[in-house]
Amino acid sequence: MTDIYVLQPLEIQPYEHLALPDYIHYFTQNDDLSTRISVGASINGDPAALVLAEIRIIDALGILHSFGIAPPYQSEALEQELLRFTVKQFKELGIRSLQITLQPGHTVSFPDSLTACDWQKDEGAVTHYQFDCLLINSHSKWSLDIPLPKSYSVHDWQDITVKQWEELKEADWYPYALSPFESYSFGDIDQQASLWLRQGKDIVGWIVAKRSNEQFLYWSSMFIREDAYRKHVGIPFIQRMIRRQVALGIPYGCFDVNAYHQQFQRFVNKRFLPYIFHRQEVQIFSKIL
Template sequence: MKLQAFQGTLPESWTKFVLPEAKALVPALAHDCLAVGAADGERPLGLVIVRRAAGDETAHVVSLVVAEEVRRSGIGRHLLAGLGNLLAANGIRFLAVEYMAGDNDPGDVGSFLQSAGFAPPILGVAVWNGPLNIFSDLPWIRRMPLPSRLSVEPWSALTPEQHAAVRSGEGDWYPAILSPLIDTEGVDRERSLLLRDGQRVVGWMIVEPFDERTLTFTSMFVHETYRRKGRGIALMAEAFRRFLTDERYTEGIFCVEGDNADMRAFMHKHLSHPSIQENGMWRTFKSL
């Protein structure tokens, strides 16, 4: 078995060894991509592709595929070892992987990566996805109203003064990772919601289009003072009630940071439904 590196162009005979989500990267490999293939003579057996931003000491695996008939024979580990040697010789210090598995278990992929020298995977993001109409089957959504002194409005109603107040509160009364201002370009400003007590913003639910029928729920936060009174759950219920009458979007993806144990527990308890799939995006790395 021999290893071969590819830059610039991936030969047609190797393109079947690319994950669907990475197909856009081939056959013309971007300048920041490197592929390494394993072959038995002229017969391709497996391929790994990585990307690395200019100046970054970490390369990220975006695809690893081994021919089904030769899996569990060490080819995947051989590919990663050869790739690691090549990257290290070019000044790369770390090799990182993100992959999907169950939200409570890193699965067989995690076991394989650890056998190849990677650190134990950690849960980066827990993901729930399914049809929005399941909200009508969840009784808590109907019985969780907000008190009248709190108002819920579209994110587009955020005033410049409130925007400045939210910006200044980052790292103070809410963690930076839950900021509604991280990526405002993709935000659906009419379907995303802000929670106000008078003119003071005390929470939000941010959504972005994933495709023409699917919304991604990217961030939800309610100030601790109000969260202790159950206002976070009530805000979520209000958002879900609105989506029951939304004629455009029919599917939803709900993302929770892996280290947000309380929110993950809530989602497990309150968003459990036969039509909802529960997965996790796991992360691991290897020093080269």
């Protein structure tokens, strides 16, 4: 007999082995429960499957982070039943669009199950990069101080006024997907690592970082306003981010690049390739409810 139900944080422990390790910690905490959804399935009383999902508040997008089924119970039928149940939870919360990134741990049949449940594969490819911060920091091209243009400066995440915060929330010059206000995926923003870029008193860029584990810092959002980018602030800003990460004792970093962000893709190809030790093309599926 198969039972599928919403799990509370204290009920997840028997299912933890079915989750991607980067996410499970944030779903066993008792904070922000309204934005996190955990779905479990048991078969004849045995933990069989676990889905970890979250709501990205800024654009009301549902993100399925982890979708795991124990090997003895893997089947397209169970995959589709779990997908339908999870979608129903989002619908009841008024969410109208969903997204999932396929992970190496997913079954071979999972893309077919998504398609059968009316999920659409996104056209734009996403590339996931993992890089060595210590190697970058020791390389002569990056170890020397690279000055910022006059009037530009880098600041800690906490170094922002209420006025700057409110003005940035109202701004229309950055895309939602790269907003500094999103708070999903790998938990909360790491305020020790994340940085602002300012021109005078105006914020013109940021690097939002989240600690996925002791070894990796996930750069979840990087953005520089177009007029500032043309001033060649990208390299010195990233250099300062690298140094901050090294100072925090986190050796490796990772980020994702969408195919349509061609400008940043060219930057990665030109400046970062020698330091990248893992590169993986990932598929993203979306669903409009």
